[in-house]
Amino acid sequence: MNKLLLIICALCLSVNIFADKENNEYTIDGEGNVVFTHILENLSMSKQEIYDAAYKYISTAYRDTKYRIIKNSAEDGIVAGEGEFVHFHEANYYPSSYFLNAPIILRVDNKDGRARLSAIVSHYTGTRTNINKREEIRDRVSQCPPIAKGDKSEKLYDRRKKLYEKAFVVLSEKVKKTLNEFANSLKASRSAATNDDW
Numbered sequence: 001m002n003k004l005l006l007i008i009c010a011l012c013l014s015v016n017i018f019a020d021k022e023n024n025e026y027t028i029d030g031e032g033n034v035v036f037t038h039i040l041e042n043l044s045m046s047k048q049e050i051y052d053a054a055y056k057y058i059s060t061a062y063r064d065t066k067y068r069i070i071k072n073s074a075e076d077g078i079v080a081g082e083g084e085f086v087h088f089h090e091a092n093y094y095p096s097s098y099f100l101n102a103p104i105i106l107r108v109d110n111k112d113g114r115a116r117l118s119a120i121v122s123h124y125t126g127t128r129t130n131i132n133k134r135e136e137i138r139d140r141v142s143q144c145p146p147i148a149k150g151d152k153s154e155k156l157y158d159r160r161k162k163l164y165e166k167a168f169v170v171l172s173e174k175v176k177k178t179l180n181e182f183a184n185s186l187k188a189s190r191s192a193a194t195n196d197d198w
Contacts, residue, residue, distance in 0.1 A: 025172065029120070032142045036172070038117040038179040040186060047077045047112050053189035054079045054108040054115070057182055070105070080107035085174055087126070089167040093159045100126040100137065100167050106178065108186075117182050119175045124167065141168070 026036050043050060051074050058081035059069060067083035082105050089100040105120040121141050128135045142148065144164040 025176075028142050028147070031122075032140055033120050033122045034141045034147070036119045036121075036175045036179060038183055040115040040117065040183055041113070043113050043115060043186065045113065045186075045189070047110055048074065049189070050108070050110040050112075050115050050186065051077050051079060053186050054110065054182075056189075057185045058106060058108075061181070061185070067106075071107070077110040078107070080105055082106075084125075085171070088174055089170045091163050091166065093163065095130045096128050097130070098126065098128050098137070098163055100124050102141070102171050102174075104175070104178075106182065108182075115186060117179050117186075119179055121171065121175065124164070139164075141171075144168070 026034050029035050045053070055069075055072065058067065058079055067081045069079070070082045071078055071080035073079075082103070085102045085104060087099050088102055089098075091098045091100075102121050102124055105118075107118045107120065109116045109118070124137060124139045124141060124144065126137045128137055144167075145161045146165045146168055
């Protein structure tokens, strides 16, 4: 009886683990961009306070990189900045070396007490080099492994698959870290705004 109970518990646990793996951490929008989203609830901040904190974060946190404000509307509660993860992934697959960048749009949409933070990635850019030549790379993230399965008849399929699968893992981690830093900044702004009694 104990063995049967143990087996049932193990099956339930394994089904739960597989269900978690199928829950994607990203979506693909209508334009084929990969969108990572982080929702913040119960911020105890007005729409204007969230907008001000988001604008401050985007305009100052990435001052040294290639970020710039591309959408800015206090009325709509939207702030978006465009930037790039430069050389976020490097790989060597003889005879070529790959140096990948990822342009990113960091965006916040907010309402009173709520904010949706989004990181939108469209392409991998960068270079592929070998002894004789250097080529520019511009591949849509959603059309590369692991999202797209690719054509196994392609001559360099295995090399490309390994490159982009590893790159996507690194990119996902960088995006999650960025969204968490952004969320923590907004939460800290809330604490600073509500803690006026020194």
